[in-house]
Structures are given as structure tokens and as C-alpha cells.
Amino acid sequence: MFNKKTAFTLLTSLVLAGSLLAGCGDKKTAESAPAGSASAGAGTPSAAQSSDFSFYYTGSQNVDDLWKALIPMFEEKNPDIKVKPVYVASGTAAQPTYDKILAARQAGKGSGGVDLYESGIDDVTKGQKDDLWDTLGADQIANLNNVDQQTLQDVSNLAIPYRSSAVLLAYNSDKVSNPPKTLDELYDWIRSNPEKFAYNDPSTGGAGSSFVTTSIYKFLPEEAIHNSDPSIESQWTQGFDLLKDLGKYVYGKGIYPKKNQGTLDLLASGEVDMIPAWSDMVLDQLDKGQLPSSIKMQQVTPGFNGGPTYLMVPKESTKKDAVYKFLDFVLSPEAQEVVVNKMHGFPGIKLSSMPQEIQDSFKGASEGFRTFSLGDLGTEINKRWQSEVAAQ
Amino acid sequence: MSKPFKRGMLGLALVLPSFLILVFIVVLPIIGSLKVSLTNEQGGYDFSNYRYLFTDKLMRSNIIFTLEVTLVSSVLVLLISYALAVYMRFNDGLAVRWIRRMYMIPIFIPAVIATYGMIQLLGNHGWAARILYHMGDDSFPRIIFDMKGIIIANLWFNIPFTTMLLGSALSGVPDAVIESAKDVGAGKLRIFFKLIIPLTYKTLLVAATFVFMGVIGSFTAPFLVGPNAPQMLGVSMEQVFGVFQDRQLAAAMAFFTFLLCSFIGYFYIRSMIKEEGMRQS
Numbered sequence: 001m002f003n004k005k006t007a008f009t010l011l012t013s014l015v016l017a018g019s020l021l022a023g024c025g026d027k028k029t030a031e032s033a034p035a036g037s038a039s040a041g042a043g044t045p046s047a048a049q050s051s052d053f054s055f056y057y058t059g060s061q062n063v064d065d066l067w068k069a070l071i072p073m074f075e076e077k078n079p080d081i082k083v084k085p086v087y088v089a090s091g092t093a094a095q096p097t098y099d100k101i102l103a104a105r106q107a108g109k110g111s112g113g114v115d116l117y118e119s120g121i122d123d124v125t126k127g128q129k130d131d132l133w134d135t136l137g138a139d140q141i142a143n144l145n146n147v148d149q150q151t152l153q154d155v156s157n158l159a160i161p162y163r164s165s166a167v168l169l170a171y172n173s174d175k176v177s178n179p180p181k182t183l184d185e186l187y188d189w190i191r192s193n194p195e196k197f198a199y200n201d202p203s204t205g206g207a208g209s210s211f212v213t214t215s216i217y218k219f220l221p222e223e224a225i226h227n228s229d230p231s232i233e234s235q236w237t238q239g240f241d242l243l244k245d246l247g248k249y250v251y252g253k254g255i256y257p258k259k260n261q262g263t264l265d266l267l268a269s270g271e272v273d274m275i276p277a278w279s280d281m282v283l284d285q286l287d288k289g290q291l292p293s294s295i296k297m298q299q300v301t302p303g304f305n306g307g308p309t310y311l312m313v314p315k316e317s318t319k320k321d322a323v324y325k326f327l328d329f330v331l332s333p334e335a336q337e338v339v340v341n342k343m344h345g346f347p348g349i350k351l352s353s354m355p356q357e358i359q360d361s362f363k364g365a366s367e368g369f370r371t372f373s374l375g376d377l378g379t380e381i382n383k384r385w386q387s388e389v390a391a392q
Numbered sequence: 393m394s395k396p397f398k399r400g401m402l403g404l405a406l407v408l409p410s411f412l413i414l415v416f417i418v419v420l421p422i423i424g425s426l427k428v429s430l431t432n433e434q435g436g437y438d439f440s441n442y443r444y445l446f447t448d449k450l451m452r453s454n455i456i457f458t459l460e461v462t463l464v465s466s467v468l469v470l471l472i473s474y475a476l477a478v479y480m481r482f483n484d485g486l487a488v489r490w491i492r493r494m495y496m497i498p499i500f501i502p503a504v505i506a507t508y509g510m511i512q513l514l515g516n517h518g519w520a521a522r523i524l525y526h527m528g529d530d531s532f533p534r535i536i537f538d539m540k541g542i543i544i545a546n547l548w549f550n551i552p553f554t555t556m557l558l559g560s561a562l563s564g565v566p567d568a569v570i571e572s573a574k575d576v577g578a579g580k581l582r583i584f585f586k587l588i589i590p591l592t593y594k595t596l597l598v599a600a601t602f603v604f605m606g607v608i609g610s611f612t613a614p615f616l617v618g619p620n621a622p623q624m625l626g627v628s629m630e631q632v633f634g635v636f637q638d639r640q641l642a643a644a645m646a647f648f649t650f651l652l653c654s655f656i657g658y659f660y661i662r663s664m665i666k667e668e669g670m671r672q673s
Contacts, residue, residue, distance in 0.1 A: 203635040252516075255537045269516075271515070386620075386631070
């Protein structure tokens with residue numbers, strides 16, 4: 001039985017534990033309070049004041065590395081501005097960020113604490129419908145003049161295409177002397193080289209997703225890749241049948257590794273000889289020696305999808321002055337050089353404003369990819385792929 | 393204030409903090425996700441998500457696969473850990489000393505790193521395959537991207553802690569009891585089944601509960617080394633929630649997993665109550 005002393009000790013420790021937990025709670029609310037009060041419209045900070053803004057971006061590790069290199073460069077030049085980077089891992093967490101901005105706007109609560117958002121074309125078009133993005137002009141961001149005006153008009157000046165990359169075929173040139181040049185040749189190659197091709201689970205990374213989408217839209221008219229109307233889903237059957245059939249010939253007779261890196265690992269270890277992969281990831285890993293030097297790349301026709309990655313400013317952000325400064329820096333030739341050298345992406349500004357050596361390195365590389373904008377249909381493709389292809 | 397009343401108040405005050413923590417951290421979220429899981433697309437309430445969970449081919453195979461992996465892993469972990477713990481309790485020597493030093497190591501290795509290590513070791517072109525290949529065996533079974541991989545990963549993650557639990561229970565078995573049993577002529581097997589197992593039965597139940605719950609909700613290893621389909625429920629839940637954006641279905645899966653865990657928890661709690669009852673009588 002308890003005596004009084006033990007009871008007292010127990011009670012004290014419980015109270016302590018409780019207060020600790022409560023303390024955690026307090027800290028949390030304290031942390032989120034500034035965001036709340038700022039979005040309530042405390043007035044725009046003048047440029048002289050130090051200001052910090054939150055920047056949400058998503059992607060593979062290389063995107064995170066890029067921003068971790070660019071942000072300190074910017075802060076050194078602008079000591080009065082602090083950028084708070086928020087990295088959300090690719091695939092899963094990207095959508096909630098968009099939802100957060102939308103929900104905040106609908107509730108009249110500012111921009112949900114997001115002052116700058118990086119994402120693909122789908123979110124740009126969705127935000128255009130929901131009227132989320134701020135219109136950007138060269139009068140606020142001088143370096144916008146360096147960007148190809150046509151690309152800007154495609155997104156009605158709501159987003160800045162600050163870099164591009166494409167999905168290509170990465171193959172082991174020791175084993176494959178004559179890589180496929182068209183999609184049909186690629187399918188033949190997969191069938192005649194069983195278990196030597198792999199693509200990643202499309203819900204976990206863009207490279208596999210691009211292979212799946214390209215295969216489905218191969219059977220549809222060209223303009224369908226810009227159609228986000230659900231009525232088109234009935235025409236996907238032929239493409240899914242093809243993917244189901246290919247399932248017997250891919251790595252492990254139907255194994256689809258997780259994430260873009262999953263297939264690159266298989267390529268590096270020699271388990272497969274050909275994969276769809278992001279050009280920037282392949283170049284980056286060749287550079288670091290993570291992939292053997294025998295790995296080469298080849299674009300097929302009709303091309304896999306690729307395209308710019310965009311930066312968007314939510315309309316309701318209260319930190320626009322600081323964000324514009326940052327965007328201006330991102331579009332400067334020196335920052336774009338980091339994009340090229342660190343990520344091996346295509347620069348977002350016109351090649352003519354880049355140094356000569358970089359211009360030379362991109363001869364002929366930047367053509368061939370297509371931009372798909374399917375809106376929410378991507379999710380439907382993933383769902384159907386999971387139940388029809390993965391689980392066959 | 394009478395004395396019993398005071399004592400009663402003290403008892404309540406002692407229970408209250410933990411009870412409140414339980415309410416806010418466990419009970420309310422469960423009620424919340426139950427509510428979400430009963431919401432259908434039109435915003436009304438019905439069982440459509442659960443119906444989908446048990447009728448859709450893919451979901452059904454996910455549930456069966458999860459239960460299979462969990463049961464096999466739990467049984468293997470308990471057998472191996474119990475054997476290890478018994479061996480360490482009743483033997484002494486160089487081997488025991490080394491096992492005692494080594495068996496905790498996996499606890500200190502982060503899950504992701506251990507999983508990638510396993511892929512390097514057991515993959516199709518991994519070290520194990522290469523070593524076997526040089527010994528003249530060129531058919532290596534597929535372990536990674538397969539159920540076997542998940543089970544091996546679960547063994548790695550769960551054996552150390554379970555062994556520790558069972559080891560402490562076994563050190564609570566007094567030597568005197570075993571000596572006296574030997575004196576009256578009981579054989580080794582008989583001592584094991586009549587004395588050691590009953591004396592450590594409760595801890596075994598605790599260990600089983602821990603392993604079962606740990607495995608059924610695991611994510612890292614199944615995500616990285618599991619097959620694409622069927623998936624473990626944890627992986628599937630993440631996909632339904634994050635990629636397909638179907639929060640209601642994800643909540644239904646989470647609630648179903650919770651029910652499975654409660655089922656195991658029930659036995660554990662029942663045995664605890666039984667014991668309390670025995671103490672008081």
C-alpha cells in the first residue's frame with residue numbers, strides 16, 4: 001500500500017510532467033502567434049525595417065541544397081531581410097501547402113504564413129482559378145526582363161519560371177549501345193530486355209509519374225496534355241493496358257521503387273540498364289561520382305514531360321517588398337549560375353544573359369521536353385495506377 | 393471531512409493528471425478521426441469509407457498483408473528474443489558476455505540508415521548476393537521489395553528491446569525456486585514450462601503488445617523495402633492521405649488499425665485486472 005510520502009512524490013512528479021507538457025503547448029502557440037498577428041495586417045513593414053518572410057518549397061534533396069546555397073548569398077547582400085526556408089518533402093506534403101494558402105485566403109486570414117511558394121505548373125493554373133497569386137511585373141522585379149516573355153505570358157505573369165528540367169532516359173552505355181529514340185522503340189526495348197528497365201512509383205516522384213503520363217497520353221490527341229477536364233479519363237484505358245502489359249517486363253516483374261532516387265540507385269548498382277530520370281538529378285550525381293561515368297542520357301520523341309519550376313507570391317502576403325528583392329536576386333545571372341552549376345537545371349532566364357561557357361554547355365539540350373498541365377487529373381492517374389498496375 | 397473521503401480525494405487527484413493527458417492526447421483525437429472516417433463525400437455520415445475498405449480488392453489485400461507481416465514478425469521476434477533472454481539468464485561465459493554487449497546496438501541506429509544498410513546488404517546486387525555468387529551460388533532469393541525484407545527489418549528493430557524486457561523479467565525469477573524444483577527431481581523441460589514460463593508470462597504479454605503495435609503501424613522499412621502492392625497499412629495510409637488526398641478514407645484506415653491494436657491491448661489489460669483482483673482477494 002502507498003504511504004503518504006510516496007503518494008506525495010508521485011503527485012509532485014505528475015504535476016511536474018503535466019506542467020512540462022503544458023509548457024510545450026505554450027511554446028507552440030507562442031511560436032505561431034507572430035504569424036497570426038502579422039497576417040492580421042500589422043501594416044507592411046517599410047524596407048528599412050528588418051523583415052523576414054517564409055518561403056515554402058518542395059522537391060528532392062537537390063532542391064533543398066540549391067536554396068540552402070542561394071539564401072545565404074542573398075542574406076549577405078541584404079542584411080535587413082531574413083528568409084525562413086520551409087522545405088516540404090516531395091510528393092506528399094506539397095499539396096497541403098497549396099491548401100493552406102487557399103484556406104487562409106478563403107477565411108480572410110492573409111496568406112497562411114506563406115510569402116513565397118515554389119511549385120509546378122499545376123499549382124500555377126489552380127491558383128489562377130482560385131485567384132491566389134500576385135501579378136508580377138518588371139517594374140517591381142527588374143530582372144524579369146531577362147526571362148523569356150513568352151513563358152511569362154503562358155502563366156499570365158502570375159509566376160516566375162526560375163529554372164527548368166526535363167525527364168529523360170538515363171541508360172548504362174556499357175550495356176546499351178543503341179538507346180531507343182521513340183516511345184515505341186522504348187517499349188520494344190523493355191520487352192526484349194526483361195527486368196532491365198525500371199520506373200519509380202508515380203505517386204512518389206516525377207520521373208516515374210512522367211513515364212506513366214507520357215505512356216497514357218501517347219494514345220490521345222496532342223492537345224490533351226493541356227486538358228484538365230475529368231471527362232477525358234475514359235480515354236486512358238489503352239495506356240493503362242500498355243502499362244499493365246509492361247509490368248511483366250520491368251524490374252522484378254513489377255517492382256516500382258519508391259521516389260526518383262529509388263530507380264537511380266538501381267541504375268548505379270547495375271541491376272537495371274535504363275530508367276526515366278530527371279536530367280538535373282542525373283547530371284548532379286554524375287558530377288559527385290554517385291553514378292558511374294558510363295551513364296548517359298537520351299530524350300525520346302514524343303518527349304517525356306518536363307518544364308519550368310515556378311515561384312509564386314500569394315496575393316495576401318504582407319512581405320511583398322522583401323519577396324520582390326529576393327526574386328530579383330534569384331533571376332540575377334549570378335544566382336542562375338548557381339542553379340546551373342549546383343542543380344544542372346536549365347536556367348530560368350534567357351541563355352543570352354548567361355556567361356558564354358554556360359551558353360555553350362546547353363547547345364541542343366533544352367529542346368524536346370513537353371509541359372503537361374493536367375491539374376487534378378494527376379491524382380486520378382496515381383489512384384488508377386495503384387489499383388490497376390501495381391496490384392495486378 | 394472523514395478519513396476515507398480524504399483518501400478517496402487523494403486517489404482521484406493522483407489519477408487525474410494521467411487521465412487528463414490520456415483524454416487530450418488519445419481519446420479526443422480518436423473520436424475526431426472516427427468522425428472524419430464516417431464522413432462521406434457529400435458531407436453526410438455513413439459507413440461508405442469502411443465499406444470501401446473491406447470490399448475494394450486492393451484495400452482487402454493490404455489488410456491481409458499487414459496482418460500476415462505483423463503476426464509472422466511478432467511470433468518470430470518473441471521466439472528469438474525469449475530464446476536469447478533465457479540463454480543469457482541461465483548460462484555464463486564468453487558468448488553470453490558478448491551477446492550482452494552487442495544485442496542493444498540496433499536500438500542506437502536510426503531506422504532510415506538501418507533500412508538502407510539492409511538494402512545494400514540484401515539487395516539483388518548487394519554484398520550477400522555477391523559473396524554467395526563468388527561461392528558459386530548464382531540464384532539469390534528476392535528479399536528487398538518483398539515481404540521477407542519487411543519481416544527481416546522488423547526483427548532487427550524489435551529484437552533488442554524485446555530481449556531487454558524479457559531479460560529483466562527472467563532475472564526476477566529467483567534462483568532458489570529453481571534450485572528447490574531441481575531438488576525434488578524436476579527435469580529441465582518441466583522447470584521451463586511449469587516455472588519459468590508462468591513467472592514471465594505477463595512480461596511476455598507486454599512484449600507481444602509492444603511488438604504487435606510497433607509492427608502494425610510501421611512505415612519507414614515497409615515504405616523503402618516493401619512491395620508496391622499489397623502494401624502495409626501504414627504505407628497505404630500515407631499514400632491515401634498524402635497523394636490521393638482522400639482524408640476520410642485515411643481516417644477510416646487509421647481507425648481500423650486502432651481497433652486491431654485495441655484487440656491486442658484488451659488481452660493485456662484483462663490480465664492486468666486479473667492480477668489486481670488476485671492481489672486484493
